[in-house]
Amino acid sequence: MELNQALNHAVAAHQAGNLVAAERGYRQVLKAIPNQPVALNLLGLIAISQGKNARAVQLLQKAIVAKPDFADAFNHLGVAQRKLAQHERAVKSFSRAVALDPALTEAHNNLGNVHKDLLAFEAAAQCYQRAIALEGKNFEPHYNLGNVLRELERLEPARQSYRNALALNPNHIEARFNLAALLERSHDLPGAMEAVEEVLSRAPGMAGALVLKAKILRRGKQETEAAAVLEGVDAASLAPEDGVSVCFEMGRIYDALGRPEQAFAHFARGNQMQKSAASKEVMREARRFRQGIEETLEQLLPGIADNWQNIGASDRQDPVFLIGFPRSGTTLLDQVLDAHPLIQVMEERPVVPRLVKNLGSSGKPLPNDYAHLTGEEAELLRAEYFEQASRHLELKEGSLLVDKMPLNILYVPLIVRLFSDARFIFALRHPADVVLSNFMQLYRLNGAMANFLELESAADTYCAIMELWKKCRTALPVRVHTIRYEGLVTDLEEEVRPLLEFLDVDWSDAVLDPTGHARVRDGINTPSYEQVAEPVYLKSRYRWRQYRNELAPVLGRLEPWAERLGYSLNDGF
Structure with a gap:
């Protein structure tokens, strides 16, 4: 049999799903011509399907050596590298594939996937959009675009992307579920209920859909009906993520029903399940998070700023930083301020943490090192800050930028060093309420949030961070205005007027309707999106008193801070 014929037979077997015959045929070709690029490429593709990704990389690299302009081989090489978690290499391979063949839809989509892995959501969205422009009736890039637009909190475009995907594949359950979840997040509860019922009609036992239905009922003040949806669900029998979601939603339902003992038990169980399922790396990050606080505390001595050389000021208006314990x-407060026509709030984007990460790679990650920052280095860091901010927010001329990231409290020394005119808004709330609220919150785990899986570690983290803030106030020239949560929900105008004066911004009645602003804002990048879309209410004020028995193990640790901050553990004030 001629080699071309043998190759064609192997390709036909491959297309028919007969991988054994296809592999045998490709090897027959390669025995005669060891560097035949098509056979190497397709044999590499079979290796990928078998999970032999390292072997696939070897085969595909040989194909590329034999044919340097082989776009398909670069695309498949990127797939194997991504499966091996070699993300940066995969980006290069996919980029080379689309450079060689700009019409290769699959490579654009794959490049978007690896950008998504790297949390480069903007870049991922652009790749998916290019894939859609090339092949508009391909389901996958529409679905993937919806996923990254959701991460970017562009909720309306994300909803449309899911609808486009479902028009091409009406039976895709995850796309239907994601659309239902977005409708709930957008506060369209009737639309969300209709969508989730459609999901459950197709997948009756889908745990995520049951949790979403219960959440919609709870948000609609139908707590008893919400509990009935989940009471028969055995969280322990589910995949860890689903089981955790069931526990937390049941906790919220029982909290809304005024049954704190049952609510706390569900939150505790959910946290324990989440801790058991957490990766070792996340728990190591949690330890490093605490160690970072301790190292910063050791260096924050009075007079530390006296050794800082003059590095000049920014040529732009310095941001305002909204910080506090989560x-x-x-x-x-974010919704209050963002409603003002002259204020733009950047909502929980890790812009400052990225600067710290870059400083770490240059050997200058801690306060003592900031003395050695040069004016040129500082200007580069400030430019990087605004460049990163512009990726998340269209910065308007004349607007005041408020960077809302509660745990930027950890980076106050760097912020003060870089932005000499920076102002801080410090959000304060009763220590027991804060610790309880974090314990009751289902977070996407990282090094910081993993410290809230147990009540004791949550309390210890609170004490450490508040000690850090206290030292910042003593050691650094911090310009700050403190806002108490309890005052904010009791008399919004009385609390906000002095804040706007501190920010040198004229009064606007728009700030008095944070709920209305939250409902029209396209996305709220925080777990609190539910609460801020509801009318300001007092239920969360001193909620800890309902959980006094459950909080007993940590109240002793919190009492000194409660007294220092003007609160009490006796009467809740």
């Missing part, structure tokens, strides 16, 4: 009311 769950201290920063999201409500």
Whole structure:
């Protein structure tokens, strides 16, 4: 049999799903011509399908050596590298594939996938959009675009992408579920209920859909009906992520029903399940997070700023930084401020943490090292800050930028060093309420949030971060205005007027309707999106008193901070 005929037979077997015959045929070709690029490429593709990704990389690299302009081989090489978690190499391979063949839809889509892995959501969205422009009736890039637009909190375009995907594949359950979840997140509860019922009609036992239905009922003040949806669900029998979601939603339902003992038990169980399922790397990050606080505390001595050389000021208006311990009311305050026509709030984007990461690679990650920052280095870091911010927010001329990231409290020394005119808004709330609220919150785990899986570690983290803030106030020239959550929900105008004066911004009645602003804002990048879309209410104020028995193990640790901050553990004030 001629080699071309043998290759054609192997390709036909491959297309028919007969991988054994296809592999045998490709090897027959390669025995005669060891560097035949098509056979190497397709044999590499079979290796990928078998999970032999390292072998696939070897075969595909040989194909590329034999044919350097082989776009398909670069595309398949990127797939194997991505499966091996070699993401940067995969980006190069996919990029080379689309450079060689700009019409290769699959490569654009694959490049989007690896950008998504790297959390480069903007770049991923652009890749998916190029794939759609090339092949508009391909389901996958529409679905993938919906996923990254959701991450970017562009909720309306994300909803449309899912609808486009479902028009091409009406039976795709995940696309239907994601659309239902987005409708709930957009506060369209009737639309969300209709969509989730459609999901459950197709997949009756889907745990995520049951949790979403219960959440919609709870948000609609139908707590008893919400509990009935989940009471028969055995969380322990589910995949860890689903089981955790069931526990937390049941906890919220029982909290809304005024049954704190049952609510706390569900939150505790959910946290324990999440801790058991957490990767070792996440738990190592949690330890490193605490160690980072301790190292910063050791260096924050009075007079530390006296050794800082003059590095000049920014040539732009310095941002305002909205900080505080998580769950201290920063999201409500975010909506208040963003409603003002002259203020733009950047919502929980890790712009400052990225600067710190870059400093770490240059050997200057801690306060003592900031003395050695040069004016040129500082200007580059400030430029990087605004460049990163512009990726998340269209910065308007004349607007005041408020960077809302509660845990930027960890980076106050760097912020003060880089932005000499920076102002801080510090959100404060009763320590027991804050610790309880974090314990009751289902977070996407990282090094910081993993510290809230247990009540004791949550309390210890609170004490450490508040000690850090106290030292920042003592050691650094911090310009700050403190906002108490309790005052914010009791008398919004009385609390906000002095804040706007601190920010040198004229009064606007628009700030008095944070709920209305939250409902029209395209996305709220925080777990608090539910609460801020509801009318300001007092239920969360001193909620800890309902959980006094459950909080007993940590109240002793929190009492000194409660007294220092003007609160009490006796009467809740």
